[in-house]
Amino acid sequence: MQQFEFVHPQLFWLLLLLPLLVVWYLWKRKQQTAALQISSIKGFKTGKNWLARVRPLLFVLRLLALAAIIVAMARPRTVDESTRIKTTKGIDIVIAVDVSASMLARDLKPNRLEALKSVAARFINNRPNDRIGVVEYAGESYTKTPLTSDKTIVLSAMKDINYNTIIEGGTAIGMGLATAVNRLKESTAKSKVIILMTDGENNSGFIDPKIASELAVEFGIKVYTIGLGTKGNALSPIGIRPDGSFQYGMQQVxxxxxxxxxIAEVTSGQYFRATSTTKLNEIYEEINKLEKTDIEELKFKSYDEKYRPLIFLALALLGLEWLLRYTVFRSFV
Structure with a gap:
C-alpha cells in the first residue's frame, strides 16, 4: 500500500515568507523607480515597451524557485508498506460437537445445534493463524475434518453438521473426547486445545470420559467443556411422526x-454453561481471549524520495531568471 508523506511538514511555515517578499518587492520597486517632472511631453516620441511591463516576471521566477526549494526541504516521498505475519508454533484446536437428537431442542435459537454452528463459525474466523479440526459424536464419534489451517474447509465442515440417523443414537462423551485427543496427540503446536460441547449425559460408547481426559493430560491437551441448554425444561424432540418430522414436547434438561x-479441571481447562445463544457467544469470546497465538508482524517500508525533481525545477527557474536578467532585461534591470 502506497502512501504520500512529508518528512518535515513544519517547514511549510516558510511559505509565509512569500507574501512578505511580494510586499517588500513592491515597496522596493516603488523606491527604485526614477521620476522626472516636465511641463509637457510634446515633442517626445512615446511608445509602449513590453519589456518594462513583463519585468516583474523575473521576481515571479525567483519566488517560484524559492517555493520549490521550501517544498523540497519538507522532503516529499511515497512510502510503500508491506506487512508479513509470522507466527510461532500456534494453537491446534479441535471442536467436538454433540449431534444427538437432543441438540435440536429449541431453548437456544433456532435450536442448540444451529446456534452452536453459528457461534463456532465466528470463533473459527477469529483464529486465522491456528489449525482447527472438527469432530462429531452422538452414540459414536468420527472426525468431520482433520486439523487444517484452511478455514474455508473448516467452515464448510461446520456448516454441513446436521442431525442424522447414520450415527448411532445416544451421547458418547468419552468417545467424542477420545477422537478429538487422537487428532491432537501428534501435534507439535505450542498449545493443544479441545472445545467439547454437549447437552446431555454420557450414556453410550465404550470409552469412559475420565479415561479420555487422562489421555488428554498425557498428551498435554487442554479441554474446555461447554454444557448447552437452559436450566429446567426445554422444548425438545420427543418422537418422530410418520412423515419423518420430529414431535416436540417439554423435557427436563x-x-x-x-x-x-x-474433565476441564483435570486437563487445566474450564467449564462453561451456555443457557442462551448470547451466553454461548460470550463463552467463545472468553476462550478466544484465553488462547492467544503469538504473532510477529513484520513491516517492510520502501521510500521513494520526491524532492529531487523540485530541486531541479528550482535550479531551472533560477537559471532562467539569471539568463533573462543578463540578456533580454539587461538594460532594464
Whole structure:
C-alpha cells in the first residue's frame, strides 16, 4: 500500500515568507523607480515597451524557485508498506460437537445445534493463524475434518453438521473426547486445545470420559467443556411422526455438569454453561481471549524520495531568471 508523506511538514511555515517578499518587492520597486517632472511631453516620441511591463516576471521566477526549494526541504516521498505475519508454533484446536437428537431442542435459537454452528463459525474466523479440526459424536464419534489451517474447509465442515440417523443414537462423551485427543496427540503446536460441547449425559460408547481426559493430560491437551441448554425444561424432540418430522414436547434438561467440570479441571481447562445463544457467544469470546497465538508482524517500508525533481525545477527557474536578467532585461534591470 502506497502512501504520500512529508518528512518535515513544519517547514511549510516558510511559505509565509512569500507574501512578505511580494510586499517588500513592491515597496522596493516603488523606491527604485526614477521620476522626472516636465511641463509637457510634446515633442517626445512615446511608445509602449513590453519589456518594462513583463519585468516583474523575473521576481515571479525567483519566488517560484524559492517555493520549490521550501517544498523540497519538507522532503516529499511515497512510502510503500508491506506487512508479513509470522507466527510461532500456534494453537491446534479441535471442536467436538454433540449431534444427538437432543441438540435440536429449541431453548437456544433456532435450536442448540444451529446456534452452536453459528457461534463456532465466528470463533473459527477469529483464529486465522491456528489449525482447527472438527469432530462429531452422538452414540459414536468420527472426525468431520482433520486439523487444517484452511478455514474455508473448516467452515464448510461446520456448516454441513446436521442431525442424522447414520450415527448411532445416544451421547458418547468419552468417545467424542477420545477422537478429538487422537487428532491432537501428534501435534507439535505450542498449545493443544479441545472445545467439547454437549447437552446431555454420557450414556453410550465404550470409552469412559475420565479415561479420555487422562489421555488428554498425557498428551498435554487442554479441554474446555461447554454444557448447552437452559436450566429446567426445554422444548425438545420427543418422537418422530410418520412423515419423518420430529414431535416436540417439554423435557427436563439433564447435563452432567460434574463430569464436564471434572474433565476441564483435570486437563487445566474450564467449564462453561451456555443457557442462551448470547451466553454461548460470550463463552467463545472468553476462550478466544484465553488462547492467544503469538504473532510477529513484520513491516517492510520502501521510500521513494520526491524532492529531487523540485530541486531541479528550482535550479531551472533560477537559471532562467539569471539568463533573462543578463540578456533580454539587461538594460532594464
Amino acid at each position: 439433564d447435563i452432567d455438569e460434574e463430569l464436564l467440570k471434572e
